[in-house]
Amino acid sequence: xxxxxxxxxxxxxxxxxxxxxxEALEERTAANFVVVDNTSAATYVRGTPxxxxxxxxxxxxxxxxxxxxxxxxxxxxNMLHSISCMDNRYLADKRTIARIWTDVTAGSIVTDIITxxxxxxxxxxxxxxxxxxxxxxxxxxxxxAQALDALKEQTGMIWKISDTKVLxxxxxxSNAAPWSLTAADIIPGTAELATGxxxxxxxxxxxxxxxxxxxxxxxxxxxxxxxxxxxxYPLYSVPVVTxxxxxxxxxxxxxxxxxxxxxxxxxxxxxxxxxxxxAAVIVRVVYVGLFRAISFATNNAEIIxxxxxxxxxxxxxxxxxxxxLETKDAEQEMATSKLIEYCRDAEQFYFSTNRYGLRAGQLLxxxxxxxxxxxxxxxxxxxxxxxxxxxxxxxxxxxxGPLLGSWTKLFESLFTQASGLVSIGEGDVVIILLYxxxxxxxxxxxxxxxxxxxxxxxxxxxALPPExxxxxxxxxxxxxxxxxxxxxxxxxxxxxxx
Numbered sequence: 001x002x003x004x005x006x007x008x009x010x011x012x013x014x015x016x017x018x019x020x021x022x023e024a025l026e027e028r029t030a031a032n033f034v035v036v037d038n039t040s041a042a043t044y045v046r047g048t049p050x051x052x053x054x055x056x057x058x059x060x061x062x063x064x065x066x067x068x069x070x071x072x073x074x075x076x077x078n079m080l081h082s083i084s085c086m087d088n089r090y091l092a093d094k095r096t097i098a099r100i101w102t103d104v105t106a107g108s109i110v111t112d113i114i115t116x117x118x119x120x121x122x123x124x125x126x127x128x129x130x131x132x133x134x135x136x137x138x139x140x141x142x143x144x145a146q147a148l149d150a151l152k153e154q155t156g157m158i159w160k161i162s163d164t165k166v167l168x169x170x171x172x173x174s175n176a177a178p179w180s181l182t183a184a185d186i187i188p189g190t191a192e193l194a195t196g197x198x199x200x201x202x203x204x205x206x207x208x209x210x211x212x213x214x215x216x217x218x219x220x221x222x223x224x225x226x227x228x229x230x231x232x233y234p235l236y237s238v239p240v241v242t243x244x245x246x247x248x249x250x251x252x253x254x255x256x257x258x259x260x261x262x263x264x265x266x267x268x269x270x271x272x273x274x275x276x277x278x279a280a281v282i283v284r285v286v287y288v289g290l291f292r293a294i295s296f297a298t299n300n301a302e303i304i305x306x307x308x309x310x311x312x313x314x315x316x317x318x319x320x321x322x323x324x325l326e327t328k329d330a331e332q333e334m335a336t337s338k339l340i341e342y343c344r345d346a347e348q349f350y351f352s353t354n355r356y357g358l359r360a361g362q363l364l365x366x367x368x369x370x371x372x373x374x375x376x377x378x379x380x381x382x383x384x385x386x387x388x389x390x391x392x393x394x395x396x397x398x399x400x401g402p403l404l405g406s407w408t409k410l411f412e413s414l415f416t417q418a419s420g421l422v423s424i425g426e427g428d429v430v431i432i433l434l435y436x437x438x439x440x441x442x443x444x445x446x447x448x449x450x451x452x453x454x455x456x457x458x459x460x461x462x463a464l465p466p467e468x469x470x471x472x473x474x475x476x477x478x479x480x481x482x483x484x485x486x487x488x489x490x491x492x493x494x495x496x497x498x
Contacts, residue, residue: 002387003060004053005033007044007083012036015080019052021061021385023360026149026158029087031061037070037079044068050085051163054392058356060385062163063087088161091121092145100138106131106155110148110169117144118167126166129174131155158361177362177380179355183369190352190395193371197346201318202302204342206335209325210267210290212236217286224279231269233289239264240286243277293328297335299343318342349378349398354391358383364398376400 005014015034023029031052035042044065052061067084095117101109107130114125132155139147148159151169159169179185213233220229222243231239241249241262252260254272263272271285307314320338325331349366358364362380366373378398386393 002055002390002392004055005035006051007035007065008048009051012042017387019385019387021052022382023087023384024382025360025379026152027360028089028093029061029063029360030066031063031085031087033083035081035083037081038077040072040077040079042079042081044070044081044083050083054356055390056356059163060356060392061085061087062165064090066090088123088163088165089145091118091123091161091165092148093143095121095144096141097139097144097147098141100136101134102136104134104137106134106151106157107169109134109137109151110159110167113144113147114167121165123161123165123167126162126168128167128169129157129171131157131169160361172361173363175362177359177364178357180365180367180375181351181353182367185353185355186368187352187354187393190350191368191370192350194348194350195345197342197344199318199342200345201316201339202299202306202343203315203317204297204335204338205294205317205319206296206322206325206331206338207292207294207319208321208323209293209327209331210234210236210323211293211328211331213289213291215286216289217284220283220285222277222279222281222283225276227273227276229271229273229283229285231271231285231287231289233287233291234267234269235264235271236266236288236290239271241271242284243281245282245284293331295328295331295335297332297339299339302343347378347400348381349373349400350396351398352393352395354393356392356394358394358396366398 003014003019005012005019013036015036018032018034020033021029021031031050033052035044045068046065048065050061050063050065051059053059063085065083066086068081070079070081072078073080097113097117099112101112107128110128111125114123114128131151134151134154137147137151139150142150148169151157152159156172157169158172158175159167161167213236216231216233218229218231220226238251241251243249249261250259251262251264251271252258254263254265254268257263261274263274264270267290269289273283277283303314305314306316318338320334322331322334325334349371358380360380360383364378364380366376366378368376378400380396381399382397384395386395
């Protein structure tokens with residue numbers, strides 16, 4: 001066999017040519033193969049560990065079964081199992097996080113996530129780069145993979161979980177391929193170069209973020225029954241509410257606090273009174289509101305160059321809607337970073353090789369004279385692995401952005417754009433539940449009694465003695481349930497409004 005496939009540490013027989021593995025940049029690696037089961041005795045379930053090694057013992061995939069299916073073959077007692085697998089990113093996908101960090105490095109957040117969540121899944125810390133200071137990182141019941149992706153987007157770093165369950169959080173520019181590509185490594189006839197960028201733009205709009213207003217004052221004349229007072233903007237921070245210019249009223253969070261005179265919620269324009277003010281009372285609300293902002297970035301040099309090619313204005317527009325952007329600066333930085341990323345031409349270089357070691361996300365120096373490449377730095381976008389007879393075949397797609405000179409410069413540019421404000425998950429308030437564990441202990445007590453019926457009818461547990469026996473043994477079991485509560489304190493944090 002060209003590769004060794006193990007399910008739950010047990011080697012299986014795979015159908016010839018059925019193995020295919022695809023790894024793509026910023027995506028979960030997928031593996032597929034078919035198991036030959038000549039006895040129809042095997043069963044496979046989601047979540048079972050899977051490893052695939054080549055015949056030299058190199059690991060080319062490690063993960064878990066995602067979708068198993070099976071079918072009968074002919075009239076014999078044979079079964080074929082089609083197995084689809086997911087890589088070790090699954091361990092981060094399946095865990096949920098509710099937590100807030102303020103003024104810490106991105107690497108510190110990653111370390112906390114590993115220690116408090118992923119270590120229990122068997123994941124250990126590899127290279128964890130500190131990265132920039134994150135002013136606020138709010139994960140509101142999102143899965144851990146989403147949290148790590150948000151850090152990746154904010155900092156320009158990457159994260160990955162290796163085949164041996166080691167999590168690295170590193171700069172993209174330090175993720176070098178294990179070797180440089182030359183013509184000798186390329187299977188003849190497989191090299192292809194495509195240029196052009198379907199995502200090109202030279203003007204970028206970003207909208208959707210809620211930006212604070214200046215201080216607003218609104219007054220309402222109470223009618224004696226009204227308890228809801230709708231302001232002109234959704235509320236951003238705790239408002240000040242007075243009645244007839246008196247002392248400020250106590251105010252709490254709707255649905256959380258009790259015993260307050262007024263209640264509010266961030267993002268809700270309505271301030272609610274616990275008791276309706278009397279008729280003709282002037283209710284005055286002083287607050288900071290939120291409004292939808294629009295930011296814009298442009299690259300004039302590219303517009304001129306594009307107009308020379310196409311004619312007309314040379315404008316190529318794109319827009320982005322992101323409700324998680326909480327400041328005008330963050331919105332403007334997003335617009336600028338999108339131009340850095342997409343306002344350039346692109347190269348896509350395809351080739352096949354039999355040499356082991358290339359993975360998606362690596363930076364690969366390419367020397368290939370037919371295309372004029374001399375130590376040309378390219379980013380590996382995807383790697384597809386299959387087998388031809390006993391030989392592994394790696395089909396690789398590598399890309400680059402020549403306008404910036406190299407992907408290293410691109411990543412450094414993205415890194416400097418970080419605003420330090422990250423929010424994932426629904427809602428503005430992170431509520432961390434306090435929970436208690438209880439252990440129930442089940443014990444079994446057995447009481448064995450012997451009754452002798454030779455003296456006649458007894459009538460203790462049965463009406464008549466057995467007709468063909470001189471005696472009868474009756475066994476009684478007493479089952480008792482003992483409850484042993486164990487209180488577990490869970491650390492909580494103050495409510496945070498971002």
